[in-house]
Amino acid sequence: MGVAQRNGLRSCARLTRGHKITIALLTILFVIYHSTPYDSRPRAFVRFQQNNVEDYIQNNYPSDSWLLRPQQYPINPDRDIGVILKTGYGTRHRVNALLQALSNETFFSDTIVVQDFPVIEEIQKNYSLANGKVVPAIDIIGWNLKRGALNGTENLERIRKYKHLAAAVEAEEWMLSDGIGRNMGWELDAMKVGRPLATLQLSSRRSNNLQFLPSLEYAWLNMPKKKWYLVLDDDTYIIKPSLTLLLGHLNPAKPTFLGNPVGDYKGRFPHGGSSVIISGSAVSKLYDGHPDVVAEGHQESPTATWGDKLLSTTFMKIGVYLDETYRRMFNGENPWMTRMWVDRFCLPVVSFHGLGEGDSMEQVGNTFKHMEAPVFWRQLADIYGAYNFSSFHQDPVRANMDFVGRLDEYSTTFTDVNDMPQCIKLCGQHRNACLAWTFDPALRVCHIAPWAIIGDLAEGRFSGVNAPLAEWIANKCHTPS
Structure with missing residues (x-):
């Protein structure tokens, strides 16, 4: 028996019982995964968890570096x-x-x-x-x-x-x-x-x-x-x-x-x-x-x-x-x-949906008519002439507007908020999770969200966009060649 083989056997012998159980379980899971059909639940569960991990990384460490690489598969x-x-x-x-x-x-x-x-x-x-x-x-x-x-x-x-x-x-x-x-x-x-x-x-x-x-x-x-x-x-x-x-x-x-x-x-x-x-x-x-x-x-x-x-x-x-x-x-x-x-600030947006009512499709078609360059999420407010982020330095509050829009599990709502400055302060305390805020004085609620819309009319509300955060993220974006 060679020296390498003897060393390998000694290493195996030094494994604790816990290590051996872990290796055995991983081996069993590997066999189960690869022996089940492509659409089996074990495979689906593993892929789902992998996607969750990748989504967490993309959410917390967004990157547009792949856009800078030359296109290997250009298309017409x-x-x-x-x-x-x-x-x-x-x-x-x-x-x-x-x-x-x-x-x-x-x-x-x-x-x-x-x-x-x-x-x-x-x-x-x-x-x-x-x-x-x-x-x-x-x-x-x-x-x-x-x-x-x-x-x-x-x-x-x-x-x-x-x-x-x-x-x-x-x-x-x-x-x-x-x-x-x-x-x-x-x-x-x-x-x-x-x-x-x-x-x-x-x-x-x-x-x-x-x-x-x-x-x-x-x-x-x-x-x-x-x-x-x-x-x-x-x-x-x-x-x-x-x-x-x-x-x-x-x-x-x-x-x-x-x-x-x-x-x-x-x-x-x-x-x-x-x-x-x-x-x-x-x-x-x-x-x-x-x-x-x-x-x-x-x-x-x-x-x-x-x-x-x-x-x-x-x-x-x-x-x-x-x-x-x-x-x-x-x-x-x-x-x-x-x-x-x-x-999403640094990434291109491919699609819009919900354009079936009235002349909404015609409006969008005219807005993006003869578009020659990719459109990035961060550009939408500029394209629609709604605002640029720097404007919120001079004018941080807009009356009768809402820049948060639809709420979901990723937005945060604070109740019993006394006034607009308190809502702005709450946004500042959550600066990495607050790109836009909206205050409703009648209900005394403050909504903050890690996104901003181009703006929706909302009678009696006050709203704003976190300009420092928006500019900080936008300045990290690259423009693909």
């Missing part, structure tokens, strides 16, 4: 991205506004519109981008039924509701169609893609369950070999330069699934309204490599609760998991209510 969005735009009967009027908004910033990628009702020729046959590129509309549920992917589910409630709506549309019974669309549009939309849990601001409670898998498959068959596939709701806007910057740092040959994560450890999935991005290699791995898994997903779709989650759990079965590294670039709010978080 018009050539390399396929866009899947989801709509429903009740929201079909939004599509033209979104296509025009994307055209304003010359976002001319190959695009399809997927919907949960038959195509209305006189209205939808002329979908196009401003450069003349045709955007076809597809009744994705009808397509999936005709090809037999939903065989055996025809008598399930959601399928019957789809057929009811389809019959009314084809008979041009518009009043009946409108009534059906209002009453059960959320369930039919469930057959397309998916909506998130209530942990994010939602514009509706549609589930999109029956559309996501067939929509992605249809895109793969009709827009093949794209490096990336982008899935949008009809009230979601994408900032093209920000998206291009992000994807230029990611390898499309690696199966990748990106978005704004929601859900517990048993099935993390992306918030559909914030947009979902999937690499072409991930799509190929699923549809070309695992048709049995796809078929199983189609059969689950009529009874699934969330289509976003169904897509995620389907990908999990083949070992493709939601990558949460870039979660901070996906935004589920409209621009005027977007919360500029401290840990």
